[in-house]
Amino acid sequence: MELFKIGFITVSLIDVIDIIIVTYIFYKLYLVMRGTIASQIFLGLTLIIIASLIAQTFNMKSLGWIFSRLTDIWVIAFIILFQPEIRRLLLVIGRTRIARYFLKINASETINEIIDGLKELRERKQGALIVVSKGDRLTSFVETGEPLQAKLSKELLISIFNTKSPLHDGAVIVNNNIIEAARCILPLSSTEKIGSKKLGTRHRAGLGASEDVNALVIILSEETGGISIAEDGNMKVCSGFEELRRELKKELETSDVKEEVKEIFEEMEEE
Numbered sequence: 001m002e003l004f005k006i007g008f009i010t011v012s013l014i015d016v017i018d019i020i021i022v023t024y025i026f027y028k029l030y031l032v033m034r035g036t037i038a039s040q041i042f043l044g045l046t047l048i049i050i051a052s053l054i055a056q057t058f059n060m061k062s063l064g065w066i067f068s069r070l071t072d073i074w075v076i077a078f079i080i081l082f083q084p085e086i087r088r089l090l091l092v093i094g095r096t097r098i099a100r101y102f103l104k105i106n107a108s109e110t111i112n113e114i115i116d117g118l119k120e121l122r123e124r125k126q127g128a129l130i131v132v133s134k135g136d137r138l139t140s141f142v143e144t145g146e147p148l149q150a151k152l153s154k155e156l157l158i159s160i161f162n163t164k165s166p167l168h169d170g171a172v173i174v175n176n177n178i179i180e181a182a183r184c185i186l187p188l189s190s191t192e193k194i195g196s197k198k199l200g201t202r203h204r205a206g207l208g209a210s211e212d213v214n215a216l217v218i219i220l221s222e223e224t225g226g227i228s229i230a231e232d233g234n235m236k237v238c239s240g241f242e243e244l245r246r247e248l249k250k251e252l253e254t255s256d257v258k259e260e261v262k263e264i265f266e267e268m269e270e271e
Contacts, residue, residue: 107252110152110177114248115241117157118220118227126168127222128161129202131186133175134252136214142173145184152177171205171217187212194235206230216251218244 052067114130121128131141146167150156152174160167160182170183189208192199199207206217210230217230227238229247238244 107249110174111245111248111252113152113154113177114157114174114218115245116154118218118244119241120154120158121161121220122225124158124162125222125225126161126163126220127202128157128218128220129171129186129206130157130218131171131173131184131206131209131213132216132218132248132252133173134214134216138173138175138180138213138215141171141184141186141209141213142181145170145173145181147181148179150179152179171209186217189233203228203230203235207233207235210234216248218248 048067052064055064055067110132114132118128131138156179157172159165160172160179162168167182171186172182173180173184186205187208188201188204189199189211191207192204200221200223202221203219206219206228207230209215210217211233215231219228219230220226221228227241227244229236229238229244231251236247238247
């Protein structure tokens with residue numbers, strides 16, 4: 001449906017809708033990145049794209065060819081420079097409520113079984129290291145341990161982390177309420193201390209795993225009975241099981257995408 005003409009350019013209703021949608025997407029992206037280094041690169045890339053479209057519209061072949069080559073270079077440069085942030089941005093999308101619906105993650109059942117198991121293990125003064133996937137298949141970790149593919153349960157966790165069990169060393173990998181493997185080897189983080197506290201091997205392994213994959217790592221200290229959670233290379237000490245439950249529900253059930261995306265670009269600025 002033709003609306004009007006600008007010279008020889010015909011503008012239809014679809015063209016207007018297309019422009020409005022693209023403008024809205026670019027505007028929202030700019031708001032998220034505003035005030036960061038990424039915003040300057042994004043603005044430069046946007047100007048080049050606009051100039052390229054104008055050149056193509058007026059059939060300026062030489063300028064159109066030059067701008068199209070520049071656009072390709074800027075896109076590649078953006079991907080290379082901000083590869084870690086782009087990866088984390090995609091992980092954020094995988095944490096949304098809609099994504100969890102398609103992945104069929106039963107967070108409530110998973111949380112209850114883990115907390116009940118940890119309570120019993122702490123009473124027995126036994127430690128634990130549990131990696132809970134937030135959508136990704138943690139194949140690289142699973143392959144280092146003993147495959148189980150068993151339904152997650154309090155009793156199974158207690159049996160695995162019993163100090164007399166041959167599976168108690170290493171980590172348990174949980175995905176979609178299934179224990180995929182036990183006695184898995186996790187990469188140690190290069191971080192050896194957080195504040196004045198020196199990290200043990202179990203805590204460094206949990207932190208290292210959280211740096212590499214989209215997962216929440218729960219660490220129960222055998223010596224102190226303390227509970228910590230690691231995510232995205234950060235570690236938090238929980239005051240008790242109620243705080244742990246709140247953190248698990250927050251991370252496994254919902255996610256504020258806008259805030260997490262903004263945090264990513266703020267970290268880019270700091271770097």
